[in-house]
Amino acid sequence: MLRGFWYPAVRGDQVRGRRLVTTMLLGIPLVLGRDDRGRPFAVRDACPHRAMPLSQGWFDGNQLQCSYHGWKFDPCSGQCTEIPSLVPGQDLEVSKIYANAFPCRERDGFLWVYVPEKGEKVRGDFDAGAPPEVPKFSERYTLTFLSADLPVNVDHGIIGLMDPAHGPFVHQAWWWRTRHSIHDKQKAFEPIANGFRMSAHTPSSNSAPYKLLRAYAKADSITTTIDFVLPNCRYETIHAGKYWFASLTTVTPITPGSCRIDVRAAWNIFRLVPGVLPIFRFFGKKFMEQDRRTMEIQAEGLKHDPAMMLIDDADRPAKWYFALKQALLDSRRTGEPMKHPMSGPVTLRWRS
Numbered sequence: 001m002l003r004g005f006w007y008p009a010v011r012g013d014q015v016r017g018r019r020l021v022t023t024m025l026l027g028i029p030l031v032l033g034r035d036d037r038g039r040p041f042a043v044r045d046a047c048p049h050r051a052m053p054l055s056q057g058w059f060d061g062n063q064l065q066c067s068y069h070g071w072k073f074d075p076c077s078g079q080c081t082e083i084p085s086l087v088p089g090q091d092l093e094v095s096k097i098y099a100n101a102f103p104c105r106e107r108d109g110f111l112w113v114y115v116p117e118k119g120e121k122v123r124g125d126f127d128a129g130a131p132p133e134v135p136k137f138s139e140r141y142t143l144t145f146l147s148a149d150l151p152v153n154v155d156h157g158i159i160g161l162m163d164p165a166h167g168p169f170v171h172q173a174w175w176w177r178t179r180h181s182i183h184d185k186q187k188a189f190e191p192i193a194n195g196f197r198m199s200a201h202t203p204s205s206n207s208a209p210y211k212l213l214r215a216y217a218k219a220d221s222i223t224t225t226i227d228f229v230l231p232n233c234r235y236e237t238i239h240a241g242k243y244w245f246a247s248l249t250t251v252t253p254i255t256p257g258s259c260r261i262d263v264r265a266a267w268n269i270f271r272l273v274p275g276v277l278p279i280f281r282f283f284g285k286k287f288m289e290q291d292r293r294t295m296e297i298q299a300e301g302l303k304h305d306p307a308m309m310l311i312d313d314a315d316r317p318a319k320w321y322f323a324l325k326q327a328l329l330d331s332r333r334t335g336e337p338m339k340h341p342m343s344g345p346v347t348l349r350w351r352s
């Protein structure tokens with residue numbers, strides 16, 4: 001589980017009013033909420049005094065108070081503001097005590113939390129830069145999201161996400177493709193910072209949504225670009241004339257043995273056609289459920305430490321992912337710049 005990155009923790013609309021919401025991120029228990037000014041916060045769900053879960057305490061919209069000995073904290077910075085047991089003259093410096101608050105920002109309907117590297121001292125008000133976001137190419141667009149819990153380690157979630165060969169078997173459906181539509185494919189890839197790109201190409205002609213899009217946009221050229229960027233982001237962008245569709249999919253480690261996939265999609269295509277959003281969500285959910293169910297079954301096979309393999313070319317993106325991860329860890333350890341595992345553009349071929 002790679003630290004030192006932003007991860008989506010919960011959906012923003014789950015955190016309303018003065019409600020406290022708990023979740024887990026990279027094995028860290030968190031309590032999330034919003035102060036009365038609407039600013040989201042994320043704090044380790046353990047009081048720095050004696051580890052009482054702060055989610056069991058009281059939140060007045062401003063201060064978070066532990067239910068055990070009543071210590072109070074500013075949840076955005078984590079700073080302690082009151083220790084009720086102190087008597088005048090006791091010189092404990094309350095303001096030097098901090099609950100473990102993390103930087104927390106809202107983007108595309110999710111609350112993102114920056115999980116610092118081990119040993120990196122970070123407080124809630126630390127500026128960790130901007131979290132990832134769905135690229136948007138016009139003023140007006142539709143935005144939606146879908147999520148599913150996956151009972152596998154994040155690496156299996158991520159390589160499943162970038163796996164080009166499971167489509168005809170896992171995603172069989174009359175509206176998408178059948179097992180018989182399997183055919184030779186060839187795609188160009190190139191290295192990008194912290195990841196790799198499936199270079200801009202015309203999407204495969206054998207799927208119904210693309211046929212529909214081509215007809216609607218009356219565009220002779222449709223191009224798709226897919227990027228993978230560490231630690232867990234897959235960006236897909238489709239341009240068809242003045243129309244566009246973009247998504248950001250993340251697979252986020254929850255515990256060492258589980259992760260969650262979140263898709264946010266934005267588009268300006270079909271905006272004036274009624275019913276497009278529910279249709280998109282209906283098919284999106286089906287698609288995601290096929291992946292989720294597959295990984296649920298795969299988790300059975302993973303239980304007893306099986307031997308596994310990655311083959312060329314279909315599993316090459318998975319190999320790049322593992323190599324990128326290793327390169328990042330090496331560079332952090334040595335302080336040297338990260339050595340990208342790809343030396344230049346590569347064309348991969350497979351059948352799907």
Ligand code: FES
Pocket residue numbers: 047048049050051052066067068069070071
């Ligand atoms: S455990 Fe929280 S105040 Fe003591």
Ligand SMILES: [Fe+2]
Pocket residue numbers: 160166170171291
């Ligand atoms: Fe899939």
